Amino acid sequence: MRVSAQREKVRFISDGTECVAWHYPGRNGACVVMGAGGAVTKEPGTDPFAGPFHEAGFSVLAFDYRRLGESGGRPRQVLRMGEQLADWRAAIRFAATLPEVDPERIAIWGFSLSGGHIFRAAAGEPRVAAAIAQMPLADGLNATPKAGRHQRPSAMLRFTGRGLLDAVGGLFGRPPLLVSLAGEPGTISMLTTPDGQDGDRALNPGNRYPDWPQVIAARSALRITLYRPSRHASRVRCPLLVVVCEQDQTAPPGPAIRAARRAPRGELVRLPGGHYAPFLDAHEQALDAELSFLRRHLLDRAEPEHRAAESAAPRTGRA
Template sequence: MKNVHSEVGMQVSVQREKVRFISGGADCAAWHYPGTNGACVIMAGGFAVTKEPGTDPFAKRFHQAGFSVLAFDYRGLGESGGQPRQVVRVSDQLADWQAAIGFAATLPEVDPARIAAWGFSVSGGYVFQVAARNPQLAAAIAQTPNADGVAGARNLMHHQKPLAMLRVTALGILDALGGLVGRPPLLVPLVGPPGTVAMLTTPDALDSDRVLNPGNRYPDWQQAVAARSALRLGFYRPGRDAPKVRCPLLVVVCEQDQSALCEPSVAAAKRAPCAELVRIPGGHYEPFLGGHEQIVDAELSFLQRNLLDADPSPRRRS
C-alpha cells in the first residue's frame, strides 16, 4: 500500500508517497518522490539516522529539480521492519542498498540507466562500496563520508574520557554476546558529552539533534543504538573501494569535521577514477547548515551533468 504525503513550505508543494521493498526478509520503508526527468537518487541517512532527518532537506531540493527520490530506512530502524531493532550491521545495510537499487529500477517513471546513490556520514562511506559493486549506477555522492573506520575510531578516542570509553566498549561486547543468544539489544544514546556513555562524543556530533531535528520536528526518530553496532564499524574501511568505482563520484568533505575525518575521504576521492571533490569549511553537519546552498548547488550540478546530460548505457527502456 502507498501512503501519499504532501508538505507545503517555501512556496512549493512536495508530493511523496510511502512505499516498501523487501531486503533480507524484512520490509524496508521509503519515501518515493516521483520525478519528471527519468532520473532517480537513492538516499539514506547517517549512523542510526532515519530517512526524514537524514534526507529531507536534500531530497526536497532534488525533487524540485525534477529528480525522482527514493529515501529509505535500513531494516531494524525507523519505519522499516526487521529484528533486532536499532542494530547497525554493515553487511545488512549494504544488502539494503542492493535491494533499494533493484526497487528503484522498477519505479514507473525511472530510467534504470539514470540512478544515483547518495549517502552522508556512515552511509556516505557505504557509497564507496555500493558504487564499486554496482557499475550500472550512473553516479554516486558521498557527503561527509566515514571513509576509514580505523582512523575514525582513533579520532573518537581523543574526544572521550578513558573510563567512559571502557564502559562503552564493555557494553558493546556484552551486547554482542547477548545478541548471540537472542537477548534484546542494549541501547546507548547516539551522542553525548565526553565522559558519558554514548556512541559519539565529538564536538560537532553534539549538534546532531539541533541540526537534524530542529524543534523536535521528527519525534519518532529514536536517537539510540545498540551498543554492539560500533564494534565492526571501527574496522570498516570503505574508502579502500574507491579505486573500483567506475561511475562519476562526488565526494563532499568538511575541513573541520570531527566525526568523519576529512583527509581519509580526500585520499579516497584521489584514488577514484572519475571523482570530483568539494571541500568546504565547517564541521560534520555544515552541509545542513550555512553550507547547505553551496552543497545543494554542487550536488544538483553533478547530478544534472551525469544523469541528464550524459548519454547513459544501456539505452533508455521504452
C-alpha cells in the same frame, strides 16, 4: 525545510525483510536513491536534500534500512554492514522499476556511515550511474582514535565494555544494550566529538521528528569503528562526488579525500565547518555542488543520446 507534498510511501523487499521508503516522482527520468547516516531514519537524514532534488526534477527514493525507522527487522537499532549493503542493492533494483525512472540514470547518495557505504555500493552495483558520498565515514580505524581524544578514558572503557557485553548477549538472542548517538564527553555515547553535538540541531531542529529514537545498539557502534569502506574507492567506475568538511572531527576528511583521488572518476568538494555543516551553514553550498554534479552526469549526458536517437529515427510526413 522543503518537503514535497507529492511524495508517497512505498515498500520493497530486501532478503525477505520489508523496507519502507519515500518515493518522490520526478520529471526528468533520473532518480537519486538516498540513505541516512548511522541509525538515522529517512526523514531527518534525507529531507533537507531530497526535497530540493525533487524540486529540480529528479525522482527520489529515500529509504530506511532494516531494523530502523519504519522498515521491518528485529532486533531494532542494530546495524550490520552486510545487511545495509544488501538493502542498498534492493533499493537500487526497486528504483529501476519505478515507472518514471530510466534505469540507466540512477544515482546514490549517502551521508556519514551511509556515505561510507556509497564506496562499496557504487563499486558493486553496475547499474549505478553516479554516486555522492557526503561527509563519508571512509575509515573507522582512522576516525576512532581521533574521536577518542574527545572522550574520557573511563567512559571509553565503560562504552567498550557495554559493546562487548551487548555483542555476547546478541549471540544468545538477548535484546540490544542501547547507547546514545551523541552526548557530552564522559557519557556512554557513540559520538562525543564537538561537532557530534550538532546532530540534533542539524537533523531534528525543534524536535521536528519526535519519533526518531536517537540510540544505537552498543554492538553496532563497535562494528563501525572497524569499518573501512574507502578501500573500495578504486573500484568505483561511475562518476563519484566526495563532499568533505575541513573541520570534520567525527569523520575526518583525510581518508575521504584520498578515496576521491583513487576513484577513476572521482570529484572532490571541500566545505568549511564540522560534520553536520551541510545541514547547517554550508547547506546551500553542498546542495549547489550536488545538484550540479547530478545534472552533469545524469541529465547532460542524456541529451546527446536523445538527439542521436531522433536523428536516426525514420522521418515521416509530407515535404
